[in-house]
Amino acid sequence: MIRFDSHEFRRAGRVPDKLAPIRNVWEKWAERLPCLYNPGPEVTVGEQLVLFRGCCPFRQYIPSKPGKYGIKIRTLCVAKSSYVWNMQVNTRKAASGALEKNGGVRILLDTTEGLRGRNITCDSFFTSNELGQELLKRKMTMVDEVRKNKPELPTVVLVTKGREVFSSKFAFTPSATLVSYCPKRNRSVVLLSTLHKDTEVGDGEDRKPAVVMDYNRSKGGVVNLGKASGIYSCKRVTARWPLVIFYNVIDVSSHNAVVIWNKLNPTWMAGKRNKKRAFLDQLGRELVTPQIQRRGHLPRTAAPAALARAVQGGGTWPQCARGPVCSRFSRGRQTQEVPFLPNEEGL
Template identity: 65%
Template sequence: MSLGTFQVLSRAIRFHDRETRVAHCAHDKLAPIREVWDKWVERLPCVYNPGPEVTVDERLVPFRGRCPFRQYIPSKPGKYGIKIWAACDARTSYAWNMQVYTGKSASGVAEKNQGMRVVLDMTEGLRGHNITCDNFFTSYDLGQELLKNKLTMVGTVRKNKPELPSALLDTKDRAPLSSKFAFTETTTTVSYCPKKRKNVILMSTLHKKAAVSRRRNKKPDIILDYNRNKGGVDNLDKVTGTYTCKRMTARWPLAVFYNILDVSAYNAFVVWTEINPGWNNGKLYKRRLFLQELGRALVNPHIEQRQCVPRNPGSANLVREVQAATTPATPTKAKPEDAKGGKRKRCQSCPSNKDRKTSTTCHTCKRYICGEHRTL
């Protein structure tokens, strides 16, 4: 495909019916790409079962154009963009479920308990997993709801939560590297002081004991497990940014579509390496090799069926190589032709000890060939 053709398709591509766009956008801000997005998200959990640890967090698709639900998150590298809730496998960062945040409802009323609602939506269909999330989501009520679905939770807690006892919030006279625990029948809460007058509070429905690491920092097991599994979604942002197909655009549906392609390519890589664990072992650029093979697998069927060779020399060579590799070789008879002017030269296929001269040349490569070598 030429650059001009790609640019024309990029300008023309749409994901909705133009005639019904205004009516749909009145009650659904994601209407311009809703149909594609819903079908894609529906397919995500069908091909991969996440491991015991699942991470729920927010993503930001960088975008600075006009968008009715564009967000500003200064902690993210892009700062401005489209916020997406995501549930990923903590080990492989496979994107198992996603949901675009479209801002407040049409009535303008702010949503209550949004963090709990998001986690319950993202983990719908999971059983027997542990959910790791940050302090935007974690609460005592969320832990109890997840237990009803046979899920456990580990996460940091904001200090303004009413369910926290005052003994865990007080840092006065607390020694550095000390831990305080609070227990209920289903929940364990820990307050850890990494340094004087500063504490971090975490809540877990997975841990039942006041276990502390023997290392110098004396971190509780709850913190160690949280640190080990909290980066599933952040790593997805990292890997999709390393190899991406996105292009500069002023249309937010196209930015979302580019992100769909990036996440799909990474999910495919995860599935492939899980099925073929020994594929290209020892190489640090396995994902790049996979993307190259994926690209060839997608375009080769179209190249093989192509009747006309492109005018662009680079594209023409690629088409010829693919067609030559996929076309079975059949014995053919060369059609020799006499050299112009009746010149006679040594046969270039005969050994040097044979001084066999001929005026016949190959019609393809124009090399001089004798009667013995004129048939391939």
């Protein structure tokens, strides 16, 4: 029964805005996310796929994901705690209505709006030298994997034939560092960093560069968010995509609440397991307790009060003004009579 807009607003805003059925609720919720938590020095930008197979104007098919079909949401979260700092639903088109070309730079800059002095780890879809220079203007750095089809990559870092395993090749510009690491024979990964300025390599047997180690440490923020919010979820089966997004809002909000509570109370349930489950159980009880107490008192109007007494066993069942039976519905060839139940207003 829950809805997030009126019929008149939906008819007026359906064509230009695909997110119109839940736009007001989504924006009011998203604008409060950065107001409650100060992110650490490392943040992660990724894409969360909310599983959904029903009718949706911007549902996407991603075969590499476990669920394959769903609603893609661009997510900015803290690398260490996976606290969600910003979210944007991907409707696959720009504000003008046309498909974007090379929109990765604009998408990431919009997602990180308001941040300063952080290091960003993102997907290879966004990474480019142009993005790195734009982030430097905003006092931010990046450490990301680069797709090998980028035209700005030099040929020397792309050659893998005959290279030694665990070897690294570096390339430098005044503001960026490019490293090609060979983890296996005839295979390499290329990373771009505007944070590192040298050829530092680890002491382990794999001899990973510092760029690769920093990338591996901070790249899993969005993935960990999906795992953390999926263990205890309020999602239910539905054919309405606005309700799917609303369920995800509740799951993300509960995860953020757990992160904030643990930061404010680091000694709470120290050494015990299932801390998140205990917190969500207590949170749910505190949310429903005022409603339970409100419904514990008899209503003031006559009809709801009579119904409440009848349910409690202390009165007679109220009758409808049109008779004891006011509707019928058929189940197969049989017709079943349904008794009238008044609502809280006595109608």
